[in-house]
Amino acid sequence: MFLIEKMELYPFSANELHIAEYLLEERYHIENKTSADIAKETYSSKSALTRFAQKLDYKGWVDFKKAFLSELAYIDKHNSNIDANYPFSAKDDFLSIAHKIANLEKEAIDDTLSLVEQASLSKAVSIIDRAETVHVFAASNNLLNAQEFSHNLSRIQKDVRIHQLQGEHLFKAFLAKKESCALIISYSGETVSLKHTCRILKRQQIPIIALTSISDNAIAQSADCRLYLATREKLYSKIGTFSTDRAITYLLDLLYSCIFSLNYQHNADLRKRAARFIEFERTSSSQILHED
Structure with missing residues (x-):
């Protein structure tokens, strides 16, 4: 709120x-x-x-x-002519919908970028870099948004664990090792199970990074570091979570990119070597896709 x-x-x-x-x-x-x-x-x-x-x-x-x-x-x-909750109407044709969704998602990224502060970003990157394991806690489709983040970090040998089973994440929070950190994704910042997770993590002295709305919410208050999402959608009255999903994906991509940059050449070489070894059968006749 x-x-x-x-x-x-x-x-x-x-x-x-x-x-x-x-x-x-x-x-x-x-x-x-x-x-x-x-x-x-x-x-x-x-x-x-x-x-x-x-x-x-x-x-x-x-x-x-x-x-x-x-x-x-x-x-x-960040007042916009596009309603993040109902970005198109029943009267819009498909091409109009295409333009409106594209503009909404662009605005969500620009909006989120404007909320990024150097100090908070640097602190989040430092917490993740020092951690042996990154535990990701979220609910519903936010868990899907975290999958690519986990995939990318795993390709540069960073251990990321996404906790999906209802109830089980409380045990994972309690059992998290001191050398780990937690990333909590919650738009409202008031999801009951995630607030409980926060309390356990705080008790275990696990650093918490929150991706949440700019509202004054419980998870933001509990976190050691906060990165704010474009905050334009209502909780329930909406067609989909277009704006929030794009904001979350952008911040996760940003965190991965910053972690990657800390050891840029090593990580670039590692990804290239691994891809060439594992995916050697991939080919394309396109000159754009052709490797040197």
């Missing part, structure tokens, strides 16, 4: 509701206002602002204000 949605739905007191309404009305205008300014304009106090922020799971007013302004910027920057 977006912070703005949370503010609209939270059962605040009358005074806190007035603060929420003020913030939603003023939006960017609060950027250069102090907490004293806002307290005065909302007929409250600085301590009331702190309590307001804490009810929304922030340490204090400064953390809340930063998150609020960042979310506003994200939403305003």
Whole structure:
């Protein structure tokens, strides 16, 4: 859930509701206002602002204000004419659908790229690079999105294990070795089984990388490192998960590419040697596909 949605739905007191309404009305205008300014304009106090922020799971007013302004910027920057939930209508012909799906998926990648921060990406890559085993926890079709990631890393001798059996992933989290890390993929960040997995991993002191929406969610809060997905789809009311799937695939491809780059020449030679040895019967008459 977006912070703005949370503010609209939270059962605040009358005074806190007035603060929420003020913030939603003023939006960017609060950027250069102090907490004293806002307290005065909302007929409250600085301590009331702190309590307001804490009810929304922030340490204090400064953390809340930063998150609020960042979310506003994200939403305003990524408004699109294409509805990620229903990107085409019953009246669209096949070619129109083709263009709309292509544009939606391009926007999902651009959107996700804009959320990538150097520090978070570097930390995620470092965690995976140091780990002897990467445990991937996800649900539903997100498990399918992780298959190619596992395949690619295995080709450069990185051990990746995708845990699919319902209930069994809790045992895998508990039994994970200290030298491993966990990658949790959850768009909502509130999947009950994955939140339970997070708690076990934290108890076992296993580093967690979360791929999740930019909403203020439980899995994001539990993770040691967060990479954010384009956040444009509703949970249930949609034709498919086009935008989210493309965002997840992009981030997983990005992580693999960064890991590959750490030992670029060795990994390139390894993949080429292995492919030539194993796939020697593959041929093509196309000059484009022809190997030197």
